[in-house]
Amino acid sequence: MAIKDYLRQRYFPHMWCPGCGHGIVLNSLIRAVEALGLDKNEIVMTSGIGCSARISGYVDFHSLHTIHGRALAFATGVKLSKPELKLLVPMGDGDALAIGGNHFIHAARRNIDITAIVMNNRIYGMTGGQFSPLSGVGKKATTAPYTTIDSGFDVVKLSMAAGASFVARTTVYHAIEAVDLLKRAIEHKGFSVVEILSQCPTHYGRKNKEGDAAMMMEFQKNTTAKIGSKALEKDPTLIPRGIFVDNPETPEYCESYDKIIETAMKRSQS
Amino acid sequence: MNNNIKFIQGNEACVEGALYAGINFFAGYPITPSTEVAELLSSRLPEKGGKFIQMEDEIASMCAIIGASLTGHKVMTATSGPGFSLKQEALGYACMAEIPCVIVNVQRGGPSTGNPTHVSQGDVNQAKWGTHGDHSIIALTASNHQDVFAMTVDAFNLAETYRTPVILLFDEVVGHMREKLVVPEKGDIPLVERLRTSVRKGVDYHPYLPREDGRLPMSDFGAEHRYNVTGLFHDMWGFPSNNPKVVRELLHHIVDKIDNNVHTITRYKEHYLEGAEYIMISYGSSARSAIHLARSRRARGEKVGVLELQSIWPFPETLIREKCAGARAVIVVEMNMGQVMRHVKAAVDKPERVFLANRIDGKLITPTNIKTLLRVIQGRGV
Numbered sequence: 082m083a084i085k086d087y088l089r090q091r092y093f094p095h096m097w098c099p100g101c102g103h104g105i106v107l108n109s110l111i112r113a114v115e116a117l118g119l120d121k122n123e124i125v126m127t128s129g130i131g132c133s134a135r136i137s138g139y140v141d142f143h144s145l146h147t148i149h150g151r152a153l154a155f156a157t158g159v160k161l162s163k164p165e166l167k168l169l170v171p172m173g174d175g176d177a178l179a180i181g182g183n184h185f186i187h188a189a190r191r192n193i194d195i196t197a198i199v200m201n202n203r204i205y206g207m208t209g210g211q212f213s214p215l216s217g218v219g220k221k222a223t224t225a226p227y228t229t230i231d232s233g234f235d236v237v238k239l240s241m242a243a244g245a246s247f248v249a250r251t252t253v254y255h256a257i258e259a260v261d262l263l264k265r266a267i268e269h270k271g272f273s274v275v276e277i278l279s280q281c282p283t284h285y286g287r288k289n290k291e292g293d294a295a296m297m298m299e300f301q302k303n304t305t306a307k308i309g310s311k312a313l314e315k316d317p318t319l320i321p322r323g324i325f326v327d328n329p330e331t332p333e334y335c336e337s338y339d340k341i342i343e344t345a346m347k348r349s350q351s
Numbered sequence: 352m353n354n355n356i357k358f359i360q361g362n363e364a365c366v367e368g369a370l371y372a373g374i375n376f377f378a379g380y381p382i383t384p385s386t387e388v389a390e391l392l393s394s395r396l397p398e399k400g401g402k403f404i405q406m407e408d409e410i411a412s413m414c415a416i417i418g419a420s421l422t423g424h425k426v427m428t429a430t431s432g433p434g435f436s437l438k439q440e441a442l443g444y445a446c447m448a449e450i451p452c453v454i455v456n457v458q459r460g461g462p463s464t465g466n467p468t469h470v471s472q473g474d475v476n477q478a479k480w481g482t483h484g485d486h487s488i489i490a491l492t493a494s495n496h497q498d499v500f501a502m503t504v505d506a507f508n509l510a511e512t513y514r515t516p517v518i519l520l521f522d523e524v525v526g527h528m529r530e531k532l533v534v535p536e537k538g539d540i541p542l543v544e545r546l547r548t549s550v551r552k553g554v555d556y557h558p559y560l561p562r563e564d565g566r567l568p569m570s571d572f573g574a575e576h577r578y579n580v581t582g583l584f585h586d587m588w589g590f591p592s593n594n595p596k597v598v599r600e601l602l603h604h605i606v607d608k609i610d611n612n613v614h615t616i617t618r619y620k621e622h623y624l625e626g627a628e629y630i631m632i633s634y635g636s637s638a639r640s641a642i643h644l645a646r647s648r649r650a651r652g653e654k655v656g657v658l659e660l661q662s663i664w665p666f667p668e669t670l671i672r673e674k675c676a677g678a679r680a681v682i683v684v685e686m687n688m689g690q691v692m693r694h695v696k697a698a699v700d701k702p703e704r705v706f707l708a709n710r711i712d713g714k715l716i717t718p719t720n721i722k723t724l725l726r727v728i729q730g731r732g733v
Contacts, residue, residue, distance in 0.1 A: 089579075125573070143421075143572040143577050143578070144577070146591075147444065151414045155417060157414075342397040
């Protein structure tokens, strides 16, 4: 199927700013779905609020555009009630880890078969450029005119500690790599997290003098390195990319619940 | 032995009603005094292949049942005061996206943590206005276990009929007291099942285009029609729109579909109301004391009766005006600072003849409490 067949063309043009990285995530995601040969009817995309969340309106899947931070909670209801569906949950960094942080760690803890995609542009874009829990220290934002003093989360470490059974990181500069990681994440049975570093030239880039979209993507290229690469060995300050956890043996929540049903049914019949 | 006769708590009667109605998904979070609902369903749902999940918080529970409703299941969550506050944003989402679901609120004393193990009826107005923006809601209540059962079944039926969240406003006394419940035979109470679209595959399906009768046939997530569900104002495909005409029409639709059917939705009971000069309006556990008082006054030849409300939202204004037209005085008996009383005053022809008999100290209002006020109104002294 052609890429455009996965899009609701009626709703284009999209609302993202020129140079936004989110369109590249959408592209990688659709290519991953296409490569896996998934039926559009078996996919439910659930999202919250923010620039990233609008992705669910543009794709021709079952789509559930919900409230801020709660996409994973809605997705949990969809998945547990109909486990044969594939759940894709794209989230912004604020959506996933500030207001939605509790749902994020608990979905990971349950290891429910949902793919969470954290589109990390380190800023609240839709509301006009306030700092997020992933901005990190020393950044400028409309609510940090004297620079931020809040430390950021490491999405990968947080996901691992919370119990996600598949954790990966890439950037929109590495769009081909992103396709591969998203494929692996979607195929994975259990809670999978893919952090994709994205750019917001309109708010983050401008305020922090990081240049235009091309320069910000160049920055993604220069400040990251593949796990196990010589570059990372030489310079451990680089942000590692690749798969950090891939544990298909961890029991998946819906499958575990099926066993509960089996036990309960036997007990009620005896 | 007849297994249909049970001696149980009100919260258990609610569970029996939900199972009778066909619940197959429940998400919840522990909170007094509603926890028994979750505990029981964690055991009963998997026995019939249904799903129970204890979520990380109250908000998540509300979100999860909305997600599960979209795959075609009958869903419910249960909570109390603080939890009900937390659920409000997602409750508004269910109003806007028109998702059938049932929310049980076993009321306790508030505000804030309040009086967790004691009774109150302080969430009446919150049930209607807790979430932001114009909307309408259906809220039912009950004073005994047979009615808790019936209203729970009704809640599921109304949720499906009107594609809306329905709130079951119970209270701590009804939730925790024990009395008899006779579970009706299958088929005794009619059930409303999900209205699914007959639009065939490949034909444009409009999830948010109401039929002539105002109902919107649904399509399950995973079925052949793919569409968008959002909390933004949306067009007939469910896609976000801020077109003024779309916004106005959608808001009218979500309010009118309920408010214009107030006569169909209204549920009530009359106790000794024939020729009553003094009418008590009550609901939930406080109605038990009102009924008790009416019975004893009637035995002494006094014309005292009770209009028991079983649906509070949409507010049965016309019913109250008509039933109270000949009354010398109306006494609203409730365990709050007069939340229903204000609406009764607005409904009747003589608001100055409406009085409040209330108790707000966490104790069930007694027939004697009400009688004290009744004597004053009757001019029989203090």
